[in-house]
Amino acid sequence: MDLYIVANKEEISRLAYQVMLSKINESDNVTLGLATGSSPEGIYELFRANQPDVSHVTTVNLDEYIGIDESNDQSYAYFMNEHLFKHLDFKKNYLPNGMNSDPDAACREFEDIIAKNPIDLQLLGIGTNGHIAFNEPGSSFDSTTRVVELAKDTIVANSRFFDKMEDVPKTAITMGIKTIMSAGEILLIASGENKADAIKTMLEQDMNEQMPASVLQSHPNVIIIIDEAAASKIDPALLTQGGGCCDGGCCGGGGHHHDTEGCCGGGGHHHHDNEGCCGGH
Numbered sequence: 001m002d003l004y005i006v007a008n009k010e011e012i013s014r015l016a017y018q019v020m021l022s023k024i025n026e027s028d029n030v031t032l033g034l035a036t037g038s039s040p041e042g043i044y045e046l047f048r049a050n051q052p053d054v055s056h057v058t059t060v061n062l063d064e065y066i067g068i069d070e071s072n073d074q075s076y077a078y079f080m081n082e083h084l085f086k087h088l089d090f091k092k093n094y095l096p097n098g099m100n101s102d103p104d105a106a107c108r109e110f111e112d113i114i115a116k117n118p119i120d121l122q123l124l125g126i127g128t129n130g131h132i133a134f135n136e137p138g139s140s141f142d143s144t145t146r147v148v149e150l151a152k153d154t155i156v157a158n159s160r161f162f163d164k165m166e167d168v169p170k171t172a173i174t175m176g177i178k179t180i181m182s183a184g185e186i187l188l189i190a191s192g193e194n195k196a197d198a199i200k201t202m203l204e205q206d207m208n209e210q211m212p213a214s215v216l217q218s219h220p221n222v223i224i225i226i227d228e229a230a231a232s233k234i235d236p237a238l239l240t241q242g243g244g245c246c247d248g249g250c251c252g253g254g255g256h257h258h259d260t261e262g263c264c265g266g267g268g269h270h271h272h273d274n275e276g277c278c279g280g281h
């Protein structure tokens with residue numbers, strides 16, 4: 001697990017974009033797993049601004065609400081279209097179909113799509129309760145794409161986007177934890193103090209199903225990019241353990257730096273600039 005702590009959300013987006021771009025440029029047939037939420041918005045903005053060639057890139061999204069269609073501005077399909085898909089020519093974009101009258105069939109279809117397009121790099125945010133996609137606390141580490149009831153705190157967190165509480169969807173289709181773990185590489189991003197507890201627990205607790213993101217501890221290829229606020233509760237001992245990233249920096253959780261040339265700004269070195277990677281630690 002490679003942990004990068006950067007100054008702010010803008011830096012997270014810049015670094016995460018470079019990691020994704022490296023993956024895109026690695027081969028002529030790539031599948032990216034994408035995420036919604038406020039965390040990836042800056043990354044998608046960089047895609048729009050830089051217009052990389054993505055004609056060989058298939059995308060699969062983590063999740064979708066049940067019962068709101070892509071013309072509804074709260075659906076994840078709408079979000080993805082607005083932020084990314086209508087601005088770049090991907091090979092193909094897939095999301096779970098929350099409008100299928102048989103949601104279980106939609107889940108099976110989505111698993112088939114992923115089986116045919118194995119995910120090379122999965123982008124992930126994290127919920128304040130440690131959920132990944134809509135795998136709420138208690139989700140089995142063996143779970144695959146399925147229909148889920150959203151946790152109360154997730155519904156409350158999502159209500160900021162809706163006029164009335166009654167309008168907030170209570171069910172969704174989500175990739176399962178096992179599905180997410182099948183990705184060749186996972187990139188988790190988080191910013192802000194409200195994610196600090198989830199980040200601390202994810203890194204410091206033993207893996208357990210009450211903290212879905214803790215499963216990432218057992219994935220061989222994980223990059224975590226967070227800002228200082230989200231990192232503020234991590235045990236400092238963890239950050240200095242084992243040498244670390246960025247030329248003597250602060251990579252916690254197992255300690256070696258990520259070594260694609262894209263990481264830390266694409267300059268072929270592991271140093272981010274002054275305020276950047278591992279800043280302040």
Ligand code: GLP
Pocket residue numbers: 035036037038039040062063124125126127128132133134154
């Ligand atoms: C939702 C999504 C998750 C996302 C989380 C955090 O619950 N289903 O995939 O990671 O929100 O969102 P944000 O990035 O807005 O904090």
